[in-house]
Amino acid sequence: MGILEVKNVGKRFGGLHALSDVNLSVAENSVHAIIGPNGAGKSTLLNCLVGKLIPDTGSVSFDGQSVLGRKPHEINQMGISRVFQTPEIFGDLTVLENMMIPCLARRDGAFALHGYRAMMRDREIVDRAEHMLEDMHMIDKRGMHAASMSRGDKRRLEIAMCLAQQPRLLLLDEPTAGMARADTNNTIELLKHIKDSRPITIAIIEHDMHVVFSLAERITVLAQGTPLVEDTPDNIKGHPKVREAYLGETEH
Amino acid sequence: MEAFLLQILNGLDKGSAYALIALGLTLIFGTLGVVNFAHGALFMLGAFVAVTMSRLLQLSHKASEPSGTDFLGNPRYEDVLYVQDIFGAELGQTLVDWAVPVSILVAIPVMLLIGFVMERGLIKHFYKRPHADQILVTFGLAIVIQEVIKYFYGANPIPTPAPDAFRGSFDFGVLLGFDPNTIIYPYWRLVYFFFAAIIIAAVFAFLQFTTFGMVVRAGMADRETVGLLGIDIDRRFTIMFGIAAAVAGLAGVMYTPINPPNYHMGMDFLVLSFVVVVVGGMGSLPGAVLAGFLLGILESFASTTWATTAVPGINQIIIYLVAIAVLLTRPRGLMGRRGVMEE
């Protein structure tokens, strides 16, 4: 029984079957990649996991509890954090403040009316946020306006914010999309570091095979809304159906 | 039954005005992404084009012979119209009588020009500014326009009658087999309705069937992509702003015989037309028209005695009640698209 269990999930948009009969099990503390050509339903699946979309059929459970019908912030509070394709951070806030928000969310829950407490005197939160920034080698940027950082730094900050919540499952939606090779490698190293430094489950949707084969322990291939095959990276590499349906297309 | 038909007629008429103003407003929202609080002022300017036109036509000089005494006892001279000097007594009088329709010809270029100047001179610089700034600057502009009109024309309403031929009213009831006097409707309001229908159809046809319109519609959907295609979308948007101004202006010209215009009539319509646009769905042209007529008709029904007896004050709040109901059940208005003006 994996930490994330997706059973018979289906989702239609009008007449289009975006997902049909998807089954997926992500083992705890593993890195699981979901790959597939454009329009295979990867993003739809991800949105079903985090509460943005509600599947028409099937069930999604996290650590034995159903996530269906819960709002994104509730699912997040269960221990699932999401990294977006384009970094979603608080551009108007400083880097330190960006880090403090997940720390607050972790400690105080979805809502807390601390309107009279001086934010900067909250040592616990400031320390934790600064610690996290140090860990991510971003402490020198803590006073910066988040919107003014480079894309690579924004991505790093977003991942750091997700980690600050100490999630049990980290969902990454094409984390290296649009990145230069050097940045991509940095991100891979970062994810490896994360993986090695703490117990965490990572599910990653990715287009870039280099990233997938560097990180993943298991891979699910999605095509036309259904899982084609699920196996270890080595087996996937050699799998004829995958080559035909997917890799063949992308590597010519 | 008669009362029902009657209120539908009244509603169509009110709806025409709402729809015409909202159409321009939503066009500007949709194309330029600008919240234009000066749109009501454009409507008012249109009305004052008609007022000015009728005053120009009535320019006169004093007759050479006195014809009585005035209130202070001084000799009084009759006024003689210049148009009558130029076109002869009869044609001159007809021109004066037809001042409002004649004004349409003048209003189109004038309002287009005002629109161009406004967009190039002011609005252009606010595309990328927050909506709050757009509201502040266009509201400031609306006040300035109003005050300038007030300075020259005063605060009092100015009667601007329809041509003689369109005064009086038409008995629909007889046409439909009811008793006389059950469903009567003024001719000019009928004219207004058909005029509005033509303008709305023209705007839609323009957007639907011309390449210019296609580009603009594409721009409304996705401005960046159209920009990437190397099409100069800005120039087209300027023209669209001019057209929106002209539509509001024409709505104003034709409205003058219905109710005498005054300098703050734009503000009276401004809030309502925003409600209409939002109920219709931000940036949706058919939505604006639909919501305009819908709210016009509902407002008319809420004004009937049985409605106000059932719920006192319903006639004053119906539009807002409907707006709330629509927005709570349909998050983006009746025909709105996702993502427009939600941030």
Add this chain to the structure above:
Amino acid sequence: MTRSHFTRRGVMKTGAATGAGLTLPTIFTGASRAQEQGFTNAPTGDTVTLGFNVPQTGPYADEGADELRAFELAVEHLNGEGDGGMLQTFSSKELDGSGIMGKRVEFVTGDTQTKSDAARAAAQSMIQKDGAVMISGGSSSGVAVAVQGLCQDAGVIFMSGLTHSNDTTGKDKKANGFRHFFNAYMSAAAMAPVLESLYGTDRKAYHLTADYTWGWTQQESIAAATEALGWETVENVLTPLAATDFSSYIAPVLNSGADVLVLNHYGGNMVNSLTNAVQFGLKQAQANGKDFQIVVPLYSELMARGAGENIAGIPGSQNWDWKLENERGSRYTGTNAFVQSFGQKYGFPPSQAAHTCYAQTLLYADAVTRAGSFNPCAVVEALEDFEFDGLGNGPTLYRAADHQCFKDVVVVRGKENPDNEFDLVEIVEVTPTEAVTYEPDHPMFAGGELGECNPGA
């Protein structure tokens, strides 16, 4: 710029007297000296400041502008400049053109915006900052009641401008407030005999009423007066103040069995509802075998101008009309004197709003002079039950019980072919004072108390 010549010269004179070109000795904060004489803003020095609070922005701005013209004219006459206007015809001969009690009259102006809050703010500033000892003006009842209450609390006199609601001298009456203008009850009482003679006693009336206090009192008054004639009130429909188009209220009228439409509207509401009624052909229509009629209980020149030719033949009442003396004789003496000096200065005849504001200013000045004091309580005493003549309305009484003026009421009708934009109405009848007088405890005026005069400070 000739119109303000006098002011400027006067100012230059006083400016020179104090030895500084830039000095304007208009503004004294009287509060500090108030204790000396025991009432708010007791004038010190050789000037006295009056506050004229009129709508300068918003829909009634033109009416406010006309009021302001009248105030300026009144100040001019009080200070002995110009031709003296109604000072010559006023029955009380105390005023001699030397200002008020020898003090030159200065004035400050404010903008009511026709909103209670703004009007009170403007009045406060005149009282607290400029040391005004009297506030006058205004063009709606809401504002009048609001400012009257303020003046009562602050201890200055309020001489209301145009306010027609029964409440101003009814349930909201105040000891420090005085109304020269007539009211809704008087309109109705004056109209009733005229309506009877014009349209008979067998009529069915349909009322459209502006949905706020003034509209209600107007409707209540006219309905009571016409029902006493034998008319039947078919329906009373309340219309929102903010309404700009009345088609959905007008359209059902013809089919309702009524043969008279009463428009209890004022200002923009009246202009639009009347225009709409004419559009819908009500003027030409027949109902119950009679010609359909429209009645507008309260008329004003500016409304008539706004409605244009639509007002032709439509009866209504006015506080005063500039043709009164010419057409109805010397009972209304003062009218021509006022029209003459107003017309000379501004080039057109004055409105009834201008007239009432001018009269109020003179009445105040006269009361102060007769009382020999600016103390509000002395002024109140001088004005209460004061009978006067020569201010254009014929013999008039300022009743002590409610501070309402009682005088003849003019019933007018829109002219069929007006000569110019200032001569839009013709006088049909002047209803004598007796016919419009009511008891102070009349139910329509009950509920309030005049209270004690308040000298403030």
Add this chain to the structure above:
Amino acid sequence: MTDQTDYTPVAAQLPSRRAARDTILGLTRKDFGLLTVVIALTMLAPFLLNPFPSNSAMAQFNAGYPDLMQRFVIFGIFAIGFNILFGLTGYLSFGHAAFLGVGSYSCVWMFKLLGYNVLPGILLAIVVSGLFALLIGYISLRRSGIYFSILTLAFAQMSFALAYSVLSNPSFNLTNGETGLQVYTNDPQWLQGDGPRAPHIFGLAMRETETLSVGAWNFQFNAGYYLCAVVMIICFYLSVRLFRSPFGMMLRAVKSNQQRLNYTGVNARPYTLAAFVISGMYAGLAGGLLSAMDPLAGAERMQWTASGEVVLMTILGGAGTLIGPVLGAGFIKYFENIFSKINESTLHAWFAFLPDGLEDALVAIVYPFVGKGWHLTLGLLFMLVVIFLPGGLVQGGNKMATIFRRDRKGGGVEDDAAAQRQAGE
């Protein structure tokens, strides 16, 4: 001067441990400095707003009389509260005047029922407007952007229409319609006793004014004004605390990126609702104070133009800055009350030293912009400010400050809010 975005000072320059201890009343030094400035300005307002001797021509520009000073601080409170919603979360409410009106009515009802002590009235105003805001906010916050604005506008316009007519019918007179709700002599006033017959606080009447005459200057010290000023200082202090609190940060996060906030496990709705209710209570407090200063509550206070006014005040001063809304409120009220009172003879008096022809010409030029033309000036100033000072008056102040202190690097910190507002939306 400072502002909510403490990027440079707290986070980068100071070692954070020192920053934490180095506070006064829970405020950083800079914020405390700002608070001190606000306290000084409000306490000394009777002097500061009366710079011209009362017999000079310039006395027209004096604003130091009780009524206007009261309005400055009361509308300051209104705008501070509005800024908590709009400046922090970016939710643009077009119906805040409804809370102002409800607060006013509540306060006058307390006068009518209990007596003229202002305290119960002001407290009830806060409570009632808070509840009203909870109701309207709960419904309106289901939508965002312009849809939210129109929902709030609709609620406020309905409140206005009902208050103006339906709720003032003779059988159920809650608002007294056009005339405005006021105290009549036959009202119960159960707790009135023999206290003053005007609004007072434990016997001290609100209109009590001491005048200090120094030469040609008359300085007026009004009890009501000082009550309002103290309330405003408290409100200002609370708003600074709120801006600097985790709650304030969450509100800014709502404005910056609501999606990220949701995916960070934070429920944005209760935060925005809390901000809405707090700002509604500020508005109610302002309304209550208006009635406490002048016991008459009119329905126009709820009209959309009144809601629009507070929006304009906030944007004009600088949305999202601490002091901006107060400046904006003062600016608009100053124009409304001072410029509208300048008439033709005042102008002639000013220019009387010039030769006649020149005098008339100058008067003719200036006249359209003052007196009945004050709206024109206000409209022009709106445009000029928003065109040249996108960050509002606060940005203007900072620009001036940088000109005077060229050695200091960069603009004042308030600039950040302005810059950020431009980048953010």
